[in-house]
Amino acid sequence: MAFSNSRPLLFSAVRGLSASPASYLVRRSWQQRLPKFCSASTLAQAEPEGAQLSAANISIEKTAAPKEKLPPSKLVFGHTFTDHMVQIPWNATDGWLTPKILPYQNLSLDPATCVFHYAFECFEGMKAYKDSKGSVRLFRPDKNMDRMNRTAARICLPTFDHEAFIKIIAELVKLDSDWIPSERGYSLYIRPTLIGTQASLGVGPPQSALLYVIMSPVGPYYPTGFKAVKLEATDYAIRAWPKGVGDRKLGANYAPAILPQQMAASRGYQQNLWLFGDEGYITEVGTMNMFLVFKQPDGKLELVTAPLDGTILEGVTRDSILGLARERFDKDKWVISERKATIREVADHATAGTLVEAFGSGTAAVVSPIKEISWRDQPISVPLQPGKETGPVAEQMAKWIAEIQYGEVEHPWSVLLE
Numbered sequence: 001m002a003f004s005n006s007r008p009l010l011f012s013a014v015r016g017l018s019a020s021p022a023s024y025l026v027r028r029s030w031q032q033r034l035p036k037f038c039s040a041s042t043l044a045q046a047e048p049e050g051a052q053l054s055a056a057n058i059s060i061e062k063t064a065a066p067k068e069k070l071p072p073s074k075l076v077f078g079h080t081f082t083d084h085m086v087q088i089p090w091n092a093t094d095g096w097l098t099p100k101i102l103p104y105q106n107l108s109l110d111p112a113t114c115v116f117h118y119a120f121e122c123f124e125g126m127k128a129y130k131d132s133k134g135s136v137r138l139f140r141p142d143k144n145m146d147r148m149n150r151t152a153a154r155i156c157l158p159t160f161d162h163e164a165f166i167k168i169i170a171e172l173v174k175l176d177s178d179w180i181p182s183e184r185g186y187s188l189y190i191r192p193t194l195i196g197t198q199a200s201l202g203v204g205p206p207q208s209a210l211l212y213v214i215m216s217p218v219g220p221y222y223p224t225g226f227k228a229v230k231l232e233a234t235d236y237a238i239r240a241w242p243k244g245v246g247d248r249k250l251g252a253n254y255a256p257a258i259l260p261q262q263m264a265a266s267r268g269y270q271q272n273l274w275l276f277g278d279e280g281y282i283t284e285v286g287t288m289n290m291f292l293v294f295k296q297p298d299g300k301l302e303l304v305t306a307p308l309d310g311t312i313l314e315g316v317t318r319d320s321i322l323g324l325a326r327e328r329f330d331k332d333k334w335v336i337s338e339r340k341a342t343i344r345e346v347a348d349h350a351t352a353g354t355l356v357e358a359f360g361s362g363t364a365a366v367v368s369p370i371k372e373i374s375w376r377d378q379p380i381s382v383p384l385q386p387g388k389e390t391g392p393v394a395e396q397m398a399k400w401i402a403e404i405q406y407g408e409v410e411h412p413w414s415v416l417l418e
């Protein structure tokens, strides 16, 4: 693997970390498959031009043996997959090759393939919903595509055109739309995945890759109503750090978080509340973003979530909750803050009776209410509504977001598939 090739790529990907998403959008049209923010000269040196990703010549091979579908009530998250998948190969010489929709199948890869050794892998998690008229809708897919491109660029995997990939995913969803249960609360979880496929052990930018998409029908996260969780505030392990890659949806970020989760579980806590630094900044909860509600001295309520400082995954649900709160909450009563908050601050609010609510946010559950946080072996109790396993903000956000996802309220975030 040529180092002369890998250096400019890494340099430009790292430089890109400090630049804004907006400038990325401006530039991506001429720079689909390279780390963002390459200068034009780096771009020319780094890799030859190849074909852009296009939905125009997509080939479709339908399965000869459709699988039997489980009754919706038997679905377990991520266990059942639909009949078809998308595969789009890429290589450094030709660029993106023709997208294929194929029967769901095993991949066959050389044991030396770089994804197995150096974790050249990134993914997305998004959902398709069936509305009451039977039409299929995606929720803010542009956000997922933007995030996937920025993640891919960080590990020298090829980037791609958003609209083309959304069109290709839409073809797959339409072909397998029978797999989306029509009952409210059900959906189709979509897992776009990008892996480096170069079969060699040299450490460098992969010269070939595979973008694929698999899909799994899923049931409601809370079939019998919300279930609030208990967290262990975790400072003996760190999920993400400044200038690291915790803001990217890399497979490599997830495996190291399982052991701390098992340790928390062995003490009776479902998830880790990831802290950072001597200050004990609250970053995320498990694989979700974290929200807190405090009552301020002037009587106003403050909705708080961590700022996007590079240690936080930029959740689409997080962004949606912030957007809805800013738009729909009473401005005389609410302050919406993206700021750092410490576990000490949460404990002090609990003692003073001004800790109002806490919940996590993510695509799988939308919101996950929290009822207790253990910190240094002391429980911090989080209020819930009487007779319910959720606070009012989590409940309200779950309702508003589901109304948009299921097309009950028309909103630009819900993209209807033609």
Ligand SMILES: *Cc1c(COP(=O)(O)O)cnc(C)c1O
Pocket: 125, 249, 284, 286, 287, 288, 289, 313, 314, 315, 316, 317, 318, 361, 362, 363, 364
């Ligand atoms: C995916 C993910 C989230 C949530 O993102 P959504 O886009 O809302 O699903 C939050 N934190 C981590 C670490 C994640 O991987």
